[in-house]
Amino acid sequence: AAGVIQSPRHLIKEKRETATLKCYPIPRHDTVYWYQQGPGQDPQFLISFYEKMQSDKGSIPDRFSAQQFSDYHSELNMSSLELGDSALYFCASSLEGGGQYFGPGTRLTVT
Amino acid sequence: DAKTTQPPSMDCAEGRAANLPCNHSTISGNEYVYWYRQIHSQGPQYIIHGLKNNETNEMASLIITEDRKSSTLILPHATLRDTAVYYCIVRVSPSASKIIFGSGTRLSIRP
Numbered sequence: 001a002a003g004v005i006q007s008p009r010h011l012i013k014e015k016r017e018t019a020t021l022k023c024y025p026i027p028r029h030d031t032v033y034w035y036q037q038g039p040g041q042d043p044q045f046l047i048s049f050y051e052k053m054q055s056d057k058g059s060i061p062d063r064f065s066a067q068q069f070s071d072y073h074s075e076l077n078m079s080s081l082e083l084g085d086s087a088l089y090f091c092a093s094s095l096e097g098g099g100q101y102f103g104p105g106t107r108l109t110v111t
Numbered sequence: 112d113a114k115t116t117q118p119p120s121m122d123c124a125e126g127r128a129a130n131l132p133c134n135h136s137t138i139s140g141n142e143y144v145y146w147y148r149q150i151h152s153q154g155p156q157y158i159i160h161g162l163k164n165n166e167t168n169e170m171a172s173l174i175i176t177e178d179r180k181s182s183t184l185i186l187p188h189a190t191l192r193d194t195a196v197y198y199c200i201v202r203v204s205p206s207a208s209k210i211i212f213g214s215g216t217r218l219s220i221r222p
Contacts, residue, residue, distance in 0.1 A: 043149075088152065090154050100155075102154030102156065105153070
């Protein structure tokens, strides 16, 4: 079965640079979520979109923005990167009424 | 969302049933119990969810007490690949809402 696709899988950036992470949900799933997991931490919710509209917002820095496009894929844009942004970034998708299915994650390293 | 309490770690012999407990004494009537797991550095994996009735799927069984204040996830025949952190999460509805991950239970399977 098709799963959530995230790209790139690994990304290395320098401080103050920008990064764009992409997420392709499972076909027919209408909701996308973004989570951040720092080293040794549990995943933390950042933001979600339902039918291309922002549905919820967590502890997402103002330097980050995200959107969901007409084909339901989503992008997380991160600017002015800081060392503390180094983490695993997971995207998940769901169809209303069901569980969230997570992608393999993007490992972002900021140097 | 209701708070959950899980033991920080457990171990189980390979081939035996692994029973992971979760307390959610403040659960509300419209809150579901979800279980996810995360194998090291992989995306969290949805396992099962339920409202009040016991549930079973190809991965596990979920037993919810009659008062709904606690539940048990059962992996009937644990394998080494079941070694992971298991998260018990209570959410208002199954639809588009974020997951708040707690500390979870680190399950180790002994050969």
